[in-house]
Amino acid sequence: MRKWFVLTWALVATGLLLNILSALMTNFYIEGTTVEANRLVQQQHGNDKLISLTWQQIESLEQKKELVLILVSMSETSPASLPVSVAQELQRQLEHWQVSISAALSAESVQHTMTAVNAEQALLRDKINQLFIENLALNSEYTQRMTTISGLRSLALFLQIIGLALILARDLSRRQDRKA
Secondary structure (H helix, E strand, O other), rough: OOOOOOOHHHHHHHHHHHHHHHHHHHHHHHHHHHHHHHHHHHHHHHHHHHHHHHHHHHHHHHHHHHHHHHHHHHHHHHHOOOOHHHOOOOHHHHHHHOOOOOOOHHHHHHHHHHHHHHHHHHHHHHHHHHHHHHHHHHHHHHHHHHHHHHHHHHHHHHHHHHHHHHHHHHHHHHHHHHOO
């Protein structure tokens, strides 16, 4: 019967090499991938905030539409016309969205304003949809990165355990040499 003989220093060197490889994997690749995954999460949070702000803009525009309709209905039922200062203030508030109103606010002129506000709201809704779709893609990419990180951590742990076992084999080898 033939006995296998492996040099002790070769086992220790292999064990150290596996531990070093595991440490390098953890330090460079896994940490870099974790930083990228965290960047994806931050980008998702930024998109969520932007979605929230865009919804607030849509709601603000809706309130402006309601205000215009109330002012028009008041001007139609009252003989007094809309004060110029009120019309100017309303125009100033709607300029941000490139929506203009007629100085003489009436039922006929309000249609143009409502169309412009509706178009701006549609653009904002499209922006929200794009951000939501981007968040879905970011979430999918994040899940893939975390799966990769999990697998690499398991591999690094496996390499460490094998490396330590090979280093401990040196001690076992010494004990067997003493018994023989």
